[in-house]
Every structure is written in C-alpha cells, then in structure tokens.
Amino acid sequence: MTASRTADGPAPHGSQTEPGSLRAARTWERARSIARSCAGQPLPAVPRTLADALGHALAEPLVALTDLPPFATAAMDGWAVSGPGPWRLGGAGVLAGREPGPLGPDSAVPLATGAPLPAGATAVLRHEHGAADTERGLLHDRSPAPVPEGQDIRPRGQECRSGEPLLPAGTTVTERVLGLAAAAGYDRLTVHRRPSVELLVLGDELLAQGVPRGGRVRDALGPLLPPWLRACGAELISHERVADDLAALGEAVRRSPADVVVTTGSTASGPVDFLHDTLRALDARLLVDSVAVRPGHPMLLAELPATADGRARRLVGLPGNPLAAVAGMVTLAEPLLRHLGGHCAPEPVQLTAGSALPGHPRDTRLLPVFTAGQKVTPLPFDGPAMLRGLALADGLAVVPPGGVPAGDTVDVVELPRR
Known part of the structure; x- marks a missing residue:
C-alpha cells in the first residue's frame, strides 16, 4: 500500500517494479540523486565559534587573514x-x-x-x-x-599569504580544519546549520538490553544509527522507540520538529507495517518508494508537511533488517543530510576487485568489502539481517547487476571511521 501522492506518475525509465507490488523501484544511482536534489538549497549559514563549528560545513571559503608564518x-x-x-x-x-x-x-x-x-x-x-x-x-x-x-x-608567508583561499565552501570542519582556521586568524567560522534529525525505531519485537529471548531480538539499529547520523553532519535531537501501532507512529511523525525524520522498519507490506498508511494520512509526497538495490530495496523517501514556521521536512524510511538499513543510510539518508548541511558530495572511490564480487541478477548490490592497498575483497556474513561482515568492512562495494570479475574496477562507498 502506498501513500496517496507520489512524485511521479508512471515508472521512470530504468526503474523496476517489485514483485507483488505496484511501486516502481528506483535505480540505486537515481535514488541517491533524488535524495540530494530534493533537499534544494543547503540550510542557512550561521556563525559558530571554533569549538562549536566541528562537524559543520563551511558556508564560505576559508581565506587567510594573515601571512603564515606572519613573520620569519x-x-x-x-x-x-x-x-x-x-x-x-x-x-x-x-x-x-x-x-x-x-x-x-x-x-x-x-x-x-x-x-x-x-x-x-x-x-x-x-x-x-x-x-x-x-x-x-x-x-x-x-x-x-x-x-x-x-x-x-x-620565511614570512611560506605557507600562505593574507587573502589567499585555503579551503572551499562545503569543506567539512574537522579537527585539522579547526587548527588551520585558528592559525589563519579565525575566532569564528560561517558554517551551514546542521540538519536536525529525529530517529524513530519501530518494532515491538526489539529488546533494549540482554540476549534475545521469547521470540524477541536485540535492537541493533538503536546503537548503530545515532553516531552514523552524526557522522553525516546531522544534529540528533531525539531517539525514540515507537510501538507497531498506526496511531502512535502517525502522532510521532506528525509532531516531529526535525528537518529529517528517520524511521527503521515498517517500509514493506507486512501486517504491522504502517509507514505507508501514516504517510498517506499525513498527505506526504513520496519521492522514492523502493530502490533496485540489495539488501534494502523496500526503503523510501518522502516530503512531509512543513512545520508551523514553514520549514520543509523529509522522512527517510529505512528497512528494519540491520544491513538493509545500512544500505538505506548510504542510498538515501547520507546524500540528503550531507546536502542539507552544505557538505561537498564525496567523490566515488574506484578500487580493483581482488576476487570476483558476486552480484544480484537484476539489482545493484551493496557488498561489505575489506580493502588492502587498491584492492577489495568481499566479506562473508552479508545477508540483510547480518552485521558481522559490516563490522569488519572498510566500505560497501557498489556491485552492478551480474557481479564484478576479479581485476575489474568497482566503486566503493567508504564507511564512517572513528
């Protein structure tokens, strides 16, 4: 069941329809492009002290305010x-x-x-x-x-001269950027506001602590997603558990003040999957409703009604299986959040397949891989509900339909590092 409004009518060229569904599955590349473009302009620029600018994106170029060194x-x-x-x-x-x-x-x-x-x-x-x-x-x-x-x-000015551009707008403010900014004479930086995010973890079967028991399983996404969202430049303003209940989910999404609501689970058509019904009731506009990618194809992206003060809101629906949810993060959530926050889109990393990378017959596959030098090797335990391979991975290889032979190049999405 889908929401009543969609971004498009007929299925776009290159899309596929999920078996047993009327939803047009976007290609992986198109879904990421929509996630970036639907954000429109980045969020407004704000001044921040150096201590508070960490993780933001520069809203204007960093220009030297002095020669470095300022004297010999x-x-x-x-x-x-x-x-x-x-x-x-x-x-x-x-x-x-x-x-x-x-x-x-x-x-x-x-x-x-x-x-x-x-x-x-x-x-x-x-x-x-x-x-x-x-x-x-x-x-x-x-x-x-x-x-x-x-x-x-x-000598004076060996590193740079006053007025010389040092870093372009869109650069993420890291610890290293803070050091350069201080050396160049800055006390404050003009950065883009971070997109606020509310994380709603759905599923009555989830346990917050202890080992799985009584048919219930541990919530893996509650611990996994908050630091990942922050690594995308988001400000996590709330992290809540929501019952598998249509009214509860609808109220949680309706009242959220966040720029982006991220949900886990309820994206498919199961007996307690209420996300599509919720979006219909809110008159949300679906931009992506299923993606031709494995794992994670029942992911979605929607425009929610604006807040009372006119701010735009989006919702990213991640699948409930852990590795599938990670696929949704890199497909929809990361491009959306990074664009809203004004961050430059990272260039794809092209590496060589050290061994054959198995693919899906029709869809793009996101495969956890280990990197050694310029070569990648697939890791085992790569099922939609598994995290063991991901925990050892350096990145996710973007494997086109049919797979990649050993020795061929493949794009790799790098994973956040701490």
Whole structure:
C-alpha cells in the first residue's frame, strides 16, 4: 500500500517494479540523486565559534587573514647568524613569543624553534653544529658544509599569504580544519546549520538490553544509527522507540520538529507495517518508494508537511533488517543530510576487485568489502539481517547487476571511521 501522492506518475525509465507490488523501484544511482536534489538549497549559514563549528560545513571559503608564518621564524633550535662566520656572540637568547632587536653584521644570537628571526639574520646555525667560544665571545660553525643563506628559516608567508583561499565552501570542519582556521586568524567560522534529525525505531519485537529471548531480538539499529547520523553532519535531537501501532507512529511523525525524520522498519507490506498508511494520512509526497538495490530495496523517501514556521521536512524510511538499513543510510539518508548541511558530495572511490564480487541478477548490490592497498575483497556474513561482515568492512562495494570479475574496477562507498 502506498501513500496517496507520489512524485511521479508512471515508472521512470530504468526503474523496476517489485514483485507483488505496484511501486516502481528506483535505480540505486537515481535514488541517491533524488535524495540530494530534493533537499534544494543547503540550510542557512550561521556563525559558530571554533569549538562549536566541528562537524559543520563551511558556508564560505576559508581565506587567510594573515601571512603564515606572519613573520620569519627559526625552524630549529640554534643561533641566528649574520654572514658567513665565525660570529660574535650577542646578548640574551630569543624565545618564541618575544620580539628581538636587530642583528649586526658577523653576529650571532641564540634562539629557539619558532622564535621570530632578528632583522639582519641570514641563516640559522643548528645547535648541534655550533661551537661557542665563551672566553673569546665567538661562535664557530662545525657543520659538514658552510651554512647556506636562508638555512632553517621559515620565511614570512611560506605557507600562505593574507587573502589567499585555503579551503572551499562545503569543506567539512574537522579537527585539522579547526587548527588551520585558528592559525589563519579565525575566532569564528560561517558554517551551514546542521540538519536536525529525529530517529524513530519501530518494532515491538526489539529488546533494549540482554540476549534475545521469547521470540524477541536485540535492537541493533538503536546503537548503530545515532553516531552514523552524526557522522553525516546531522544534529540528533531525539531517539525514540515507537510501538507497531498506526496511531502512535502517525502522532510521532506528525509532531516531529526535525528537518529529517528517520524511521527503521515498517517500509514493506507486512501486517504491522504502517509507514505507508501514516504517510498517506499525513498527505506526504513520496519521492522514492523502493530502490533496485540489495539488501534494502523496500526503503523510501518522502516530503512531509512543513512545520508551523514553514520549514520543509523529509522522512527517510529505512528497512528494519540491520544491513538493509545500512544500505538505506548510504542510498538515501547520507546524500540528503550531507546536502542539507552544505557538505561537498564525496567523490566515488574506484578500487580493483581482488576476487570476483558476486552480484544480484537484476539489482545493484551493496557488498561489505575489506580493502588492502587498491584492492577489495568481499566479506562473508552479508545477508540483510547480518552485521558481522559490516563490522569488519572498510566500505560497501557498489556491485552492478551480474557481479564484478576479479581485476575489474568497482566503486566503493567508504564507511564512517572513528
């Protein structure tokens, strides 16, 4: 049973119809494209302190606010020297964070790594290459070759000049980006707002703790999905269990203030699969209703009625089987969330099949694989309800219908890493 409104009428070119259903199955590539494009423009730009910008996407290019380094500095501990030597030893040493006076001709002054270079210095003599004659006040060079001009000096602007673009808009703010931004003079960054997400885990058969018993199984997706959603740039505002009840599910979806509602289970046509009925009752618009991919084909994407303040809302329905739900994450949830958050779409990784990668006769297959160098090897335990292979995987190989022979290239979707 489907919702009353769909994005399209007849099945699009390249789609397939699931046996026993009237729903047109999107191709895997088309489903991902719809997930990206339905988001429209990324969410608005907001200012954030460096501490609060982690995980967001830059809403504008990161441009250097200063030269880096901002002044010539010493790259090693030793002496700043002027001329070829030997040199007259000068006064107190120069430490990082101190502004030195000028250095006269044929003179030397001790200095530490990172310290500003005195005006007039032509090179840095490393500590292990210098011999100080304190009685005569001279410094001699004991290095294998004469010190060349500019040795062990980081010149001003060596890394970048003020006004130089450093990173493009859409770059994800990682710990490394925060370090660069701070070095370049930033206290705040302009980033896109994170899409808010509410996760609704459906299924009366799920246990929150302990071993499976009494015909019930552990909830694997409750622990698995929240960190994965955050890795996609989402702000998880709620994580709830919802009973297999039409009224309860309808109320949970209707009242959700999230930009994106993510559900698990209830996407097929079983006796307690109420998601399609819920979407119909809410007058939601189905954009994707089944995808020609294994595992995970009964996944869906819908536009929900807007919030009271006019914000658009979407719903991603993931299948209930764990590996099938992961397929739904990489097919629909990740492209949608990354686009809403303003993140650049990652380029596909093309690797070589180290052995044959088995495929489905008609559909794309997402296969857990282990990566070694530039080659991928399929992992066992890859059924829709299994997680053992995924736990060992570096990525999911996108295997076209019929499979990939050993030695051929294959696209690989990389999995989040911590």
